[in-house]
Amino acid sequence: MEKSLEPIVKVLQEKFGATFEEFRGEVQCMVKPEHIIEALTTLRDAHHFELLSMLSAIDYFPQTSPRFHVIYQLNSLEKNLTLQLRVPVEGESPKLPTSTGVFKTGLWREREVFDMFGIEFEAHPDPRRILNPDEIEGHPLRRDFPLGYEEPQFSFNYEEIDLGKPYAKE
Amino acid sequence: MGVEQKLGNMGVVTTTLEDVVNWSRTNAMWPMLFGLACCAIEMMAAQASSYDMSRFGMELMRASPRQSDLMIVAGRVSKKMGPVLRRLYDQMPEPKWVIAMGDCASCGGVFNNYAIYQGVDEIVPVDVFVAGCPPRPEALIHGVLTLHEKVKADRFIANAAEKK
Numbered sequence: 001m002e003k004s005l006e007p008i009v010k011v012l013q014e015k016f017g018a019t020f021e022e023f024r025g026e027v028q029c030m031v032k033p034e035h036i037i038e039a040l041t042t043l044r045d046a047h048h049f050e051l052l053s054m055l056s057a058i059d060y061f062p063q064t065s066p067r068f069h070v071i072y073q074l075n076s077l078e079k080n081l082t083l084q085l086r087v088p089v090e091g092e093s094p095k096l097p098t099s100t101g102v103f104k105t106g107l108w109r110e111r112e113v114f115d116m117f118g119i120e121f122e123a124h125p126d127p128r129r130i131l132n133p134d135e136i137e138g139h140p141l142r143r144d145f146p147l148g149y150e151e152p153q154f155s156f157n158y159e160e161i162d163l164g165k166p167y168a169k170e
Numbered sequence: 171m172g173v174e175q176k177l178g179n180m181g182v183v184t185t186t187l188e189d190v191v192n193w194s195r196t197n198a199m200w201p202m203l204f205g206l207a208c209c210a211i212e213m214m215a216a217q218a219s220s221y222d223m224s225r226f227g228m229e230l231m232r233a234s235p236r237q238s239d240l241m242i243v244a245g246r247v248s249k250k251m252g253p254v255l256r257r258l259y260d261q262m263p264e265p266k267w268v269i270a271m272g273d274c275a276s277c278g279g280v281f282n283n284y285a286i287y288q289g290v291d292e293i294v295p296v297d298v299f300v301a302g303c304p305p306r307p308e309a310l311i312h313g314v315l316t317l318h319e320k321v322k323a324d325r326f327i328a329n330a331a332e333k334k
């Protein structure tokens with residue numbers, strides 16, 4: 001871990017009870033959902049982490065508690081540091097407070113997390129799908145969403161796949 | 171001293187109405203700008219000076235569907251873009267043709283998943299498929315010439331008479 005990152009991680013541990021893991025110099029801190037907004041605000045104001053470069057999620061499907069980890073990657077341009085905060089959440093449609101108040105870039109990133117994983121963000125100014133059409137049901141990047149592929153059409157199964165395809169006649 | 175020579179001296183040509191109409195349709199077919207993804211680059215290359223498509227009549231590409239008669243679907247069509255494509259196709263006046271350029275427009279290409287249409291012929295009826303990822307400009311021009319042959323062979327008066 002970088003020397004200048006150690007006091008910051010210590011602050012997180014004491015103030016929010018965050019545990020951390022380190023892998024090849026990169027630090028991931030697990031934070032509880034109640035503390036996440038405060039942690040982001042502290043890191044942005046007191047420790048100069050101005051850039052939220054990634055807001056995404058991971059689905060650990062067969063394991064249901066926690067099922068998702070929401071990941072916030074923070075960069076400090078002044079000090080040249082990166083820090084990752086992970087929020088473990090569970091359940092079918094978990095809810096988290098929105099980070100648009102802290103980082104404006106959270107606006108579209110949280111829409112993408114909602115669209116792909118189904119994690120809702122409370123008090124989000126524009127809660128709608130961003131990448132998929134509005135009408136689809138389900139959230140595509142979850143592990144239990146069907147792959148949605150079409151069987152490759154070879155000559156032996158040409159007719160049966162042909163019957164299933166919706167052709168536009170006119 | 172046949173009929174053709176006599177008529178030729180007078181500057182008169184005899185032909186059928188279908189041939190004339192189809193000839194004029196092929197020689198001034200204006201494509202609509204519909205480059206969606208990487209195939210659009212090859213479409214631009216085909217339109218530019220090295221492989222000139224203007225020599226085949228496609229002098230300009232109209233951005234408005236109301237003023238074009240050929241839609242070259244160049245690139246992958248996602249499920250979100252589908253209704254837009256269909257609406258633009260419906261806004262084109264008859265007669266209209268569609269070329270599906272590239273693998274993604276013909277059959278979904280490398281993208282076999284929930285978000286991409288497996289071939290644009292699920293939405294609009296396609297006349298010519300051009301294979302390639304992306305097809306070279308010469309391949310696109312070959313597709314255009316195949317479409318010209320198809321248009322020249324179109325017996326629309328006979329078809330209209332049959333429908334009645």
